[in-house]
Amino acid sequence: MRADRLVSLVLLLRQRGRMTADALAAELEVSTRTVLRDIEALSAAGVPVYAERGRHGGFALLPGFRTELTGLNHDETLALLTTGSGRLFGLGPAFASALRKVVDALPEGHRATANDAAQRFLVEPAADLLSRRAPGEEVPDATMIEVRRAVLSGRKLRIHYAATDRPAAWRTVDPIGLVTVRERVYLLATRGGEDRTYRLSRMLAAEELPEAAERPDSVDLDRAWNERRARFLADGHLTVLVRVNPARRDDLLNTAVAVRTEEPGADGWPLLEVTYQDSWHAEWALWQLGTQAEALAPDSLRAALHDRAAAIAARYAPP
Incomplete structure (x- = not known):
């Protein structure tokens, strides 16, 4: 495990440049003290890592330093073999080509076990157990x-x-x-x-x-996305508090724009605060769930659902 961590430390410094001990510790999920010991071990092994003092200091590798660090452990290989997000960015053929090169570089015994393990994981199939298609979208x-x-x-x-x-x-x-x-x-x-x-x-x-x-x-794409998501949800959308049968939770989520909060309910039905585009969207979505969900707020939505149910009941009342 330490050997893998030392390789990861070198790769982080190669790819990101100067980093503080605290930043390295957070990335590697170890203590700062462990990072300092690893830096000493790398230096003793001849890796040209050096420290820069001062407010903007940290650890870095000498410019131009390169080394072949191509060894993949079993879990890393399995992660590559079972991921498929490359196709979402139009990189499906390149992703497949890269995997072929990775597999070809593995030792014979490792290659066989990795391929066997990869066959036992299926990530995001096209449809779920109810034959509902995944919500993916085609991009030319x-x-x-x-x-x-x-x-x-x-x-x-x-x-x-x-x-x-x-x-x-x-x-x-x-x-x-x-x-x-x-x-x-x-x-x-x-x-x-x-x-x-x-x-x-x-x-x-x-x-x-x-x-x-x-x-x-x-x-920072993660931060940028969260900021835009927050602005989007605050811009004219309707927030609804719903209790839902656990068996229909996914159906509720599939119709909502976003989920703000979720907590367990006293009766076993989870309570969710979800966002819809407007009141019409919320009324339509919850009507699909019938008695398997209940809007607790806002009152205007409850009234709209009540009026719709009353009108339907009146229409189909026995003569």
Whole structure:
């Protein structure tokens, strides 16, 4: 385990440059003291790692240092063999090619056990036990290639985009990064200096432009996504408190825009605070669940569901 950690430490310094002991400890999930001992061990083994003092100091490798660190342990190999997210970014063929190279480089015995283990894991099949299809969206290869190129090259991107309830229009954006959520791919970008988020399945066409994009040199995509998600949920959406039969929980989640909170209920039915696009969307979604869910708030939604149920009951009352 220590050998794997030492390799990871060297790779972190190679890929990220100077890092503090605290940052390395957090990344490797060990104590700062352990990191300092590992640094000493690397230095004693001839790895040119050095310390920089001061407020912005840390540990770094000498410029130009390279070493072959290609050894993969069993779990790392299995992780590569059982992941498939590369296809979401249009990298399916490249991902498959990379896996072939990884497998070919393994020792014969290790190769056989890794392949056997990979056959015993299935990640995100196309449908669940009820034959419901996964919510993934198709993105044309040509569109994905242009978007990916612009994101990686740091150039402006021209997209033909069909927003909800609006005619498709061309717009030029500054791409920042790509994010996948439940098999959907989003482009985080700016337009005229304002944050924008675009779903790739709604792009009818895309074209990488020669002009450099106006964007920072580095970005924290996780933080950027959470900030945009919070703004999206606060912008005219309806928040509903619902109790639901555990057997229909997934059906509830499939109709909601987002889940804010979830906690167990006293009667075994979980209590969820979910967000819908508007009151009509919430009424439609909860009506599909019948008596298997109950909206506890807001009162306006309860009244709307009551009125709809009363109208249906009156229509189908015996003569």
